Amino acid sequence: MSDKNNCTSDANAKCSCKGYNLDKLLQPNILILLAKESLHGYSIIQALEKKDLFFGEKADNTGIYRTLSKLEERGMIRFEWELENTGPAKKVYHITDEGLECLSNWIDTLESYRKIIEGMTEEAKSILNK
Amino acid sequence: MSDKNNCTSDANAKCSCKGYNLDKLLQPNILILLAKESLHGYSIIQALEKKDLFFGEKADNTGIYRTLSKLEERGMIRFEWELENTGPAKKVYHITDEGLECLSNWIDTLESYRKIIEGMTEEAKSILNK
DNA sequence: TAACGCTATTGGATATAGTCTAATATTAGG
DNA sequence: CCTAATATTAGACTATATCCAATAGCGTTA
Numbered sequence: 001m002s003d004k005n006n007c008t009s010d011a012n013a014k015c016s017c018k019g020y021n022l023d024k025l026l027q028p029n030i031l032i033l034l035a036k037e038s039l040h041g042y043s044i045i046q047a048l049e050k051k052d053l054f055f056g057e058k059a060d061n062t063g064i065y066r067t068l069s070k071l072e073e074r075g076m077i078r079f080e081w082e083l084e085n086t087g088p089a090k091k092v093y094h095i096t097d098e099g100l101e102c103l104s105n106w107i108d109t110l111e112s113y114r115k116i117i118e119g120m121t122e123e124a125k126s127i128l129n130k
Numbered sequence: 131m132s133d134k135n136n137c138t139s140d141a142n143a144k145c146s147c148k149g150y151n152l153d154k155l156l157q158p159n160i161l162i163l164l165a166k167e168s169l170h171g172y173s174i175i176q177a178l179e180k181k182d183l184f185f186g187e188k189a190d191n192t193g194i195y196r197t198l199s200k201l202e203e204r205g206m207i208r209f210e211w212e213l214e215n216t217g218p219a220k221k222v223y224h225i226t227d228e229g230l231e232c233l234s235n236w237i238d239t240l241e242s243y244r245k246i247i248e249g250m251t252e253e254a255k256s257i258l259n260k
Numbered sequence: 261t262a263a264c265g266c267t268a269t270t271g272g273a274t275a276t277a278g279t280c281t282a283a284t285a286t287t288a289g290g
Numbered sequence: 291c292c293t294a295a296t297a298t299t300a301g302a303c304t305a306t307a308t309c310c311a312a313t314a315g316c317g318t319t320a
Contacts, residue, residue, distance in 0.1 A: 015204070016157055017235035021305055022243055023153045023277065027146055028250060035257045042297050053246065063278045065298065070276095074142055088286040088297045098142075103254055105147035110251045113152055114244055116183065120158060121240045124233055127165045151276055153306065172268050193307045195269060200305095218268045218315045 019055045026067040028106040029053060031099055034077055040090035041065050068093060076102050149185045156197040158236040159183060161229055164207055170220035171195050198223060206232050 014020050026048075033039060033047055041064065048059045068091075071077045076099035079091040095103075124130075144150050156178075163169060163177055171194060178189045198221075201207045206229035209221040225233075254260075 015232060015235070016305080017232045017239055019239040019242065021278085022239070023306090025247070025250065026277075028254065032250060032254050032257065035254070040297075045297095055242065060279055061297090062280080062299080066278080069299095074145070087288090087295090090297065100258065102142075102145060102147045104258055104260065105145070107251055107254050107258070107260060109147055109149040109152070110247050110254075112149065112185065114247045114251065117155070117240050117244045117247070120155065120162060121237055121244065124158065124162050124165070124237050124240075127162065128230065128234055128237070130234065130237060146276080151307085153277090156306080170268075175268095190308055191268090192270080192309080196307085199270095217266085217317095220268065 020057075022055070024054060024063075025110075026064060027071065028103065028110065030064070030067060030071065031076065031095060031103040031106065034093055034095040035100060035103055038092050038094040040079075040082065040092045041068055042090070044068070044093075071099070075099075150187075152185070154184060154193075155240075156194060157201065158233065158240065160194070160197060160201065161206065161225060161233040161236065164223055164225040165230060165233055168222050168224040170209075170212065170222045171198055172220070174198070174223075201229070205229075 016022075029048060029051075030044060033044055039047065045059050045061055045064050048054075048064065053059070068077065068079075072079060072093070075096060077093045077095050079093045082090045082092045146152075159178060159181075160174060163174055169177065175189050175191055175194050178184075178194065183189070198207070198209075202209060202223070205226060207223045207225055209223045212220045212222045
């Protein structure tokens with residue numbers, strides 16, 4: 001079996017069909033966490049890692065901090081600096097009313113999305129007789 | 131009710147929570163179509179529009195043609211020029227063995243993805259009491 | 261025949277989401 | 291003091307998709 005005839009060939013080693021490039025849905029995932037409790041960036045990273053959100057891959061810190069900044073710019077979340085305890089200063093984020101409404105929209109959006117993905121999977125299965 | 135307190139405010143009019151920025155999963159969608167029959171780009175566009183894949187939005191031609199080029203570069207699909215019939219020349223694409231294996235991988239990936247999205251939706255619902 | 265619309269493909273610039281690498285800073289433990 | 295863990299940020303880059311524009315063949319119709 002030649003390497004060219006499967007998605008593990010050099011050129012396709014990181015083919016999207018393995019899930020590497022799927023949207024991690026960081027915005028709704030972060031809103032869900034913050035709807036339950038206020039957290040700072042680093043603890044959000046750890047919470048997302050626990051969830052095994054990333055197809056076994058570890059979370060990307062930079063991406064999460066960038067998403068937090070963007071959500072803050074849009075008024076979905078706000079933060080206060082926490083200097084009290086031990087360790088470096090932390091930005092403790094909490095969700096706003098706008099963020100809760102955004103999360104409510106996300107529920108409908110994700111349900112539609114799930115149906116689309118379900119339909120695709122069923123169609124692909126029937127074609128390949130899987 | 132102020133405009134600032136919902137996702138329809140100017141700044142958030144095209145908020146991702148409405149689904150505008152979701153991955154359209156063009157790669158697997160195109161592979162599914164081509165696993166059933168060979169097609170040229172423009173007919174793929176029309177087929178995807180019929181599916182209402184895009185949250186009611188119309189398909190973006192450029193994106194579909196770019197995805198076709200990428201899939202072709204990676205050996206998932208191949209094309210022949212069709213000059214016979216009326217109209218401009220068409221690139222008729224057909225799926226390769228590698229493309230079929232890629233689609234098979236996509237089935238597992240999409241099933242995992244669906245479960246992740248389902249879990250997120252349920253969690254968000256329980257938090258918001260929806 | 262000129263104008264228009266449909267079919268069919270491509271290119272440039274931009275947007276959004278996320279990754280990789282590196283840097284900075286505080287503090288606790290050995 | 292050195293290192294590891296905690297905590298945040300910046301620059302460059304990749305993947306996916308969008309918006310606008312251009313090109314080109316062909317049929318209809320005014």
